[in-house]
Amino acid sequence: MSTSPTTIMDETTPTAQSVEVVMNPASPALDKSSRFNAPTIIDIDNVDFYYGQSKALHGINFPIKEKLVTAFIGPSGCGKSTLLRCLNRMNDLVDGTRIGAGSIKISGVDIYDPSVDVIELRKRVGMVFQKSNPFPKSIYENIVYGLRLQGINQKARLDETVERSLRGAALWDEVRDRLHTSALGLSGGQQQRLCIARAIAVEPEIILMDEPCSALDPIATVKVEELIHQLKQNYTIVIVTHNMQQAGRCSDITAFFYMGRLIEIDTTEKIFTNPSQRQTEDYISGRFG
Amino acid sequence: MPTPVHSSSYSNGPAAEQIGKIRETLLLMASLTDRNLSLALRSLVERDDKLSDAVEAEDSQLDELEVSLDELVINHMATHAPVATDCRFMLVASKISSNLERIGDQAVSIARRARELNKEPLLKPLIDIPRMAQIAAGMLRDSISALIDRKAEMAQEIIRRDKEVDAINKQLARELTSFMLEDPSTITRALNLTLVARSLERIADHCKNIAEEVYYLYQARDIRHERKA
Numbered sequence: 001m002s003t004s005p006t007t008i009m010d011e012t013t014p015t016a017q018s019v020e021v022v023m024n025p026a027s028p029a030l031d032k033s034s035r036f037n038a039p040t041i042i043d044i045d046n047v048d049f050y051y052g053q054s055k056a057l058h059g060i061n062f063p064i065k066e067k068l069v070t071a072f073i074g075p076s077g078c079g080k081s082t083l084l085r086c087l088n089r090m091n092d093l094v095d096g097t098r099i100g101a102g103s104i105k106i107s108g109v110d111i112y113d114p115s116v117d118v119i120e121l122r123k124r125v126g127m128v129f130q131k132s133n134p135f136p137k138s139i140y141e142n143i144v145y146g147l148r149l150q151g152i153n154q155k156a157r158l159d160e161t162v163e164r165s166l167r168g169a170a171l172w173d174e175v176r177d178r179l180h181t182s183a184l185g186l187s188g189g190q191q192q193r194l195c196i197a198r199a200i201a202v203e204p205e206i207i208l209m210d211e212p213c214s215a216l217d218p219i220a221t222v223k224v225e226e227l228i229h230q231l232k233q234n235y236t237i238v239i240v241t242h243n244m245q246q247a248g249r250c251s252d253i254t255a256f257f258y259m260g261r262l263i264e265i266d267t268t269e270k271i272f273t274n275p276s277q278r279q280t281e282d283y284i285s286g287r288f289g
Numbered sequence: 290m291p292t293p294v295h296s297s298s299y300s301n302g303p304a305a306e307q308i309g310k311i312r313e314t315l316l317l318m319a320s321l322t323d324r325n326l327s328l329a330l331r332s333l334v335e336r337d338d339k340l341s342d343a344v345e346a347e348d349s350q351l352d353e354l355e356v357s358l359d360e361l362v363i364n365h366m367a368t369h370a371p372v373a374t375d376c377r378f379m380l381v382a383s384k385i386s387s388n389l390e391r392i393g394d395q396a397v398s399i400a401r402r403a404r405e406l407n408k409e410p411l412l413k414p415l416i417d418i419p420r421m422a423q424i425a426a427g428m429l430r431d432s433i434s435a436l437i438d439r440k441a442e443m444a445q446e447i448i449r450r451d452k453e454v455d456a457i458n459k460q461l462a463r464e465l466t467s468f469m470l471e472d473p474s475t476i477t478r479a480l481n482l483t484l485v486a487r488s489l490e491r492i493a494d495h496c497k498n499i500a501e502e503v504y505y506l507y508q509a510r511d512i513r514h515e516r517k518a
Binding site for chain 1: 303
């Protein structure tokens with residue numbers, strides 16, 4: 001008989017090991033079952049939050065896992081941005097706001113404890129906003145701004161930080177020849193990546209992103225989303241987005257909020273294929289919100 | 290993998306990773322299916338029960354990979370809403386995987402018949418069944434090559450070969466029927482050979498289905514049932 005036991009592709013000749021690799025991927029982001037076993041970096045424990053007399057968050061209680069991307073989704077006014085801004089005490093800047101109950105701990109330390117240095121906290125927990133907000137300075141000076149505030153002025157150190165941060169934000173190749181020109185001359189997408197580079201220049205552990213792509217065109221959005229994927233190798237990322245598909249594309253864990261309450265949190269695949277709560281399914285299917 | 294199976298719009302990022310994993314799982318399934326089919330045919334020709342046992346033992350891996358691939362596909366569709374070629378690839382990957390798993394089941398069926406046939410002397414020299422097997426195994430290998438090399442025209446040529454397998458199957462069924470009519474003591478062996486031939490005919494049908502899916506992936510035209518319409 002001429003039928004020989006040849007295989008289709010020599011390089012993919014299956015072995016018990018190759019089957020094992022496919023069934024059990026090494027990347028925790030690909031292996032959804034292990035995501036909730038990752039170490040907790042932020043522990044949100046029964047948090048109530050008030051704007052004056054108005055209660056905006058009701059008993060929010062869940063952990064945020066290290067070096068994963070966690071997305072907050074939900075309709076306008078659901079509390080997702082409020083919660084995000086609690087994570088580096090940005091709400092302190094709004095009069096009449098307060099945490100009414102519960103605690104938020106980062107690496108085990110209650111960030112609302114009076115002994116916590118808020119400037120130091122915001123160094124550890126960087127933030128990128130909806131609209132890019134470069135300072136009216138050169139690209140170089142934007143990146144080193146945080147370091148100069150810390151009193152670091154050695155040129156070699158600053159140069160190294162600028163290159164590392166711009167490479168980290170996938171912007172280096174586009175701006176390396178014009179570091180000393182105004183940051184305001186960059187495109188919207190480049191400005192947003194510059195803001196991400198500025199955030200990572202001070203070596204934070206966590207990056208909060210509040211609708212980082214809502215002012216960007218689709219091409220710039222893809223670049224920022226790819227950047228988010230790269231950044232999670234080194235940083236924990238929390239992203240608020242109105243764009244559900246963006247949450248699907250970029251995040252490992254998705255939390256759905258409605259009227260100040262956490263309705264559901266799970267792996268992004270679970271939320272988008274088989275959410276446990278009817279409200280979540282209605283929202284992601286576009287039936288409300 | 291040295292060659293991209295299809296040209297995705299994603300170059301890196303989570304989408305590219307997910308598509309790469311679907312591709313990897315599909316090619317691993319194809320390779321396992323090819324090996325199991327070869328082992329099943331050798332168990333018949335070489336009259337070796339150990340090979341039959343190996344086919345049955347390894348089939349569960351194919352089943353697991355099929356389930357795993359469908360989960361990857363639905364996750365990718367739900368989280369990335371793929372369009373154009375990527376969207377067709379999701380549909381096609383799931384369908385090819387299903388056809389590969391069924392080819393694996395037919396290989397198990399052949400291995401079981403081989404074990405029965407190996408208990409008794411050969412009814413007749415094995416000529417037609419190896420011919421069918423050669424064509425069917427070639428169709429499987431070529432349909433996966435067409436997928437890897439993006440050759441839609443090759444897929445069309447594979448589809449034509451299905452008729453050769455059908456013709457041999459019919460001719461063999463007639464011949465085995467005459468054996469049974471002439472000598473009832475041959476019935477068990479003749480029926481087992483008929484079932485092997487029918488498995489090979491079904492395998493060729495699945496390969497034809499795979500080729501049609503490959504054509505759809507690269508040409509965005511559905512050529513199923515065209516002659517029947």
